[in-house]
Amino acid sequence: MIPRSLCAGALRKMPLYACSRRLFLAGLLALASGCVYRIDVQQGNLLDDKAIDAVQPGMTRSQVRFLLGTPVVEDSFHHDRWDYVYYLRRGRSNREEKRWVIVTFADDKVATIRKDVPFDAPG
Numbered sequence: 117m118i119p120r121s122l123c124a125g126a127l128r129k130m131p132l133y134a135c136s137r138r139l140f141l142a143g144l145l146a147l148a149s150g151c152v153y154r155i156d157v158q159q160g161n162l163l164d165d166k167a168i169d170a171v172q173p174g175m176t177r178s179q180v181r182f183l184l185g186t187p188v189v190e191d192s193f194h195h196d197r198w199d200y201v202y203y204l205r206r207g208r209s210n211r212e213e214k215r216w217v218i219v220t221f222a223d224d225k226v227a228t229i230r231k232d233v234p235f236d237a238p239g
Contacts, residue, residue, distance in 0.1 A: 159201075160201040162202060168231055171184065184200055184217070188200060196222065202216075217230065
């Protein structure tokens with residue numbers, strides 16, 4: 117039983133069962149508020165190892181776009197560089213999956229491919 121002293125103010129005039137029900141629902145709401153679903157956060161291009169390994173020096177821009185998709189970043193200051201970035205954080209997990217691949221071109225052909233560049237590395 118819940119003592120009437122817990123049902124303060126306007127609730128004091130209610131019957132005890134109504135007060136108990138309100139307190140029960142308030143407690144249930146407080147418990148349920150901690151059960152929030154967090155979605156997976158996925159950004160960028162999903163970079164498959166086979167597709168990245170298939171990119172070879174000498175390939176054209178359209179061939180690279182076919183294999184890896186449209187680059188996340190086409191730098192307007194560096195026309196010969198495409199950045200492919202992938203980021204995934206699953207729900208409540210603190211673990212993150214990050215990948216960064218940089219493809220540079222010379223004469224519209226692949227010159228270099230930098231795989232798994234650290235995110236804190238300068239461009």
